[in-house]
Amino acid sequence: MPLPLDQPQSGAELYEGLNSVLQRHGHQAHGLIEVLNHAQQLYGHLSEPLLRHIARQLQLPFSRVQGTASFYHLFRFKAPARHSCLVCTGTACHVLGAAQLLADLRNAAMEELGVELGSVRCIGTCSGAPLVVVDGEVWNHLSSAAVLKRLRELEP
Structure with a gap:
């Protein structure tokens, strides 16, 4: 810390x-x-x-x-975000709307929420597609609105 x-x-x-x-x-x-x-x-x-x-x-x-x-890419020059959110863009997630989910999250005020947004090629639990990983916890079968709602509920 x-x-x-x-x-x-x-x-x-x-x-x-x-x-x-x-x-x-x-x-x-x-x-x-x-x-x-x-x-x-x-x-x-x-x-x-x-x-x-x-x-x-x-x-x-x-x-x-x-x-x-x-x-060295591991050094950072800005304070890290309070939370991280990775959207899976693997095949199953892509087919079930990951691209739109990622676009919707990019359009949201992620910095205001204290969330660093990124993507990952495959998480490996395709049955839960589309998947996001928030602070190391896998969230599955969620719409953009549901992900944003849950992100807003995270502790600041």
Whole structure:
């Protein structure tokens, strides 16, 4: 669970959770990827101020820190959505309306609901088509309206 960043603090206080990993690597550049990984685990994503702090602490150019972080697809630069929703687009789901379901969900205010929308080729439980996976839970045989209703009922 990412740490809250809502209290006004100085950069050193705000990012003190990184001290242990920075010290373990002696504030040296060879620890950059581990520091980035630890930072994302602590804070949920790699913001520009966080990357600048890491650059200062490791005495690296900001461009190198940002370039390294952007090279690896597992690092993210925006806070993750509160919920995830994957629509299955496999054959059975496609035949039973997955494309329309996905289009309807894309047209909905997913960001306002705090939901990150994506698709997956096949979930493997075709008898429940069309399928969506919300926060790891499989929902089946639902219309677009029913999925949206249930998404709106999720805890913020």
